[in-house]
Amino acid sequence: MTTGALDYHERTKHSPSSVREGGHGLDFDNKPTPYKEYTDLPKKTLADRIRPPRQPALAAIAEPTPDGDPRRECRPDLETVTTLCYYAAGVTKEIEKRGRSLRFRAAATTGALYHVDLYVVCGDLDGPGDETGEPSRDLAAGVYHFDPRTLSLDVLREGDHRGALANASAHEGVADAPLTIVTTSTWWRNAWKYGDRTFRHAFWDSGTTVANLLAVAHALDYRAEVVTGFADRPVADLLGVDPEHEAPLELVPIGAGDTVSGSDPASTADEIESIDPDTAPLSPNEKRFPLIHEAWSAGALDDGSAADAWRASKPVGTIGTRGPGDGERVALEPVDRETASGRPVHETIRRRGSCREYEREPISFRKLSTVLDRAVRGVPMDVRRAGERGESSNARAEDAGAEPPLSFVDPYLLVNGVDGLEPGTYHYQPADGELERLRAGELRSEAGHLALDQRLGADAAVCIYFLTDLEAVVDALGDRGYRAAQLEAALTAGRLYLGTYAHRDLGGTGLTFYDDVVADCFAPRAAGQTPMFLYTMGRPA
Template sequence: MSTNALEYHERTKHSPKSVRSGGRGLNFENKPTPYKEYVDRPSVAMADRIRPPQQPALSAIAEPTSDGRLESAGASRDGTEPTKPDLEALTTLYYYAAGITKTIERGGRPIPFRAAATTGALYHVDLYAVCTDLEGLAAGVYHFDPRTLSLDVVREGEYRDVLARATNHEGVADAPLSIVATSTWWRNAWKYGDRTFRHAFWDSGTTLANLLSVAHALEYRAEIVTGFADEPVADLIGVDPAREAPLEIVPIDAGDGLSSSDGAHGVDPIDPETAPLSPNEREFPLIYDAWAAGTVADGDDAKSWRSGRSADETAPVGTREPGDGERVPLEPVGHETASSRPLHRTIRRRGSCREYDREPISFRKLSTVLDRAVRGVPMDVPRGGPLGDSADGDGTDGGKPSLSFVDPYLIVNGVSGLESGSYRYHPEAGELELLQEGEFRREASHLALDQRLGGDAAACIYFLADLEAVIDAFGDRGYRVAQLEAAVTAGRLYLGTYAYLELGGTGLTFYDDVVADFFAPRSEGQTPMFLYTIGRPAP
């Protein structure tokens, strides 16, 4: 029996009762490897150097559009013609999105950590490149291996037309390079079971937040395409969606587009042999059912899906109108006085805070992180509606709201210059709306699965969605988009946080319905998608 998105979400909610009764031991002898290892595919080395993005992290995350050339389309910031992607650029994109950026000794053994935060550090998200001939790399389909910083050759030749037909999206057809993100279910389900379908979008979202920021810092056009025919893309990269499924496509840059001689062929099926992930790989049918419920058959259907089913195709879906609570304007600093920590150093520094000091953080720093990170995600599903200026006067994406599927709510317990309490954040106005005044450390800890980190954090930032409205407008596939918008925004919050040396942050899990009740009545009909916490790390 198939499971739709709403049923899946309800069945995978956390509650105090389910967490107490649902614990299961982990078999570490059966823990899956966090890498995909091909047995029968050749590999090619990536560039022997990377191009560290020097743009300040707080500037790189603030780009809400697909065009990384902020000042004028088609020209770089210094007026020169931008370079097209090459092997060095691809190496840079991969390294700062999903590469191994640090190794920490724990229990006497080295533990490698990657560029983006993922649930349980299980790293179930893989990246594939589909490209034309690039400088240093022949046209083909390639899998990124972060262990060796190399590319596994999945297919040789021009296959961009397959993605173009599967998406019916101009940006994909024009791009010399597109990156496909996937999730290998078992690598996450070993610990988290059926919740892995949620985590697929949490973890691909934080990964793509890095990828977009790096692409824009390198002045490449980049956006996330969520509407595509799933099976043809899976066939192209040689994966079985029951085990590993495509989630998103990110076209990088724009070229002259595909000509009639560029590919235009069918795809022969391939079944590359890979090493076992663990001795006994388990299947979780609910994950696959949730994925299958939102699949799209072909490019025409994908194009139709993007417009949604609402009367106003560009209006936010299920977000709540502002209320009459007291408004507190943010106090972000301008780009000239904000932290200038480069994006590459910020990504290498980023971690997931394991303990907070309750020493307050400044309202100005919180304001700056919120202002830069919550400006909108460049995706293929439309954003639209009235837009005010951002708090620092730069504006965001002209005529479009910052978020289309989720609303940000905050619990503030340790921010100097801001009263403790619960708030709704209105990004277009650059204001916080007070919902309830008071200290809520005990409640914040309880909401976050009774984890101390939630109560010790200076602020907890929740993203809530009206899933019934989203799915009514975009079908079961809309569930993916709501989760993804929250996760990419949270990924940008990570980068904005770690641009400041004295700040730290981490994502946490939560009791779904308890969170919705806490923010009621404003949150009536909404459910949490993601929780990000920010504070001062304990020494």
């Protein structure tokens, strides 16, 4: 049985009545561990020294293409793998609270439940030469699981299995990459608290994780992009996971120039030898939520040929977005590269948190402008397709080529505390670098109500919502289009996190929302649209 994306989304919407009637206590004795622990696999300790990516965060997140620096020798090594995994999903801070040690990861995740895992699929990665000038074998070809507890890799398979990913995706970037990082979600680790909404959270939380991953890869000048079209079960079989418990979400190929031979998009999952490594139980009583697996199954693809056809099915241009109207326009005022915050991406990731309290003090319009300007430029996803280049007075649109800044989602702002910007609601036009005013007036109580009646929403200087016309997306891309729209919103929000924390006096966090009430707030412009993500920004208390 499968549940289509539209039905799933409708059944998992929050409303004031559903939240009021659906509350349940949490069984902390049955809370799942936030780590996957293999009981009998060898480990590969990662490099002792992490290579901090020193490019400014605001520059790293502004990269909308997968290209990297063509002058760089695109050969990642073990140190590269260490840096990528650590700054995407590693433990970056530890706090003692009431006698307990709380460990926080590099990327924001719903409820700090950390249900997203990283797997590394690579060919032989050679390190620097030894005394004889011969390269040393840093990391042998294989399939590995990243263990953030111990900063090590669990060895799942030996040998070069990149061809399996190339077959499953039929994607040139995957076939040409020395390594690919695969993200997964273990449903129960999030569903313990959030139930059926976990399928949404899988893309929210993998999106913020992949935002870090892309920023670090681009800061190190490696080619990197996000591949959303692939045959699901062959990838799950390669990793040795059962999609009813843990399923693959995205492929992120890193680097270029190491094409794997013998790939065939028509190959079947039967060619992948099955593995079923033992893992420690997540909790005493793991519960199942059939709706999650049904929604996942509805968007699954059978083989690489199906993945290639799915990508090609997207019409040119945008889907699910709304064009501008005739409202008053306010041009953003971002600072230039020379005067922008120079906080390196590694310091920004370590500093990042999820703000738990805002002061009701205004933030700078220039800083808001800079964060929006750098973060909302589009992300390198395989399903994005360029339209015809049109006339534009905006240099950023020209720099990005013919691709629109966003393909599936519209950014809307609810402003309550920005110096020089009148309170009210706005529709952000990223291709033009302008905010179009929809409604004027302070809306703090409304902002709090939209955010599940949380004070953080009311106190934030600005709430940024990403909405899409989900029916249009599913009509064009099928049920798998739901994943792409959720991911584009979350990945862009992940870049907003990094842009926010690149500034000393800004803080931010993602919040849950009442779905239909959000759409009503931005009507009539948002008629027929539904929210995918809510990110808030302000001055932290």
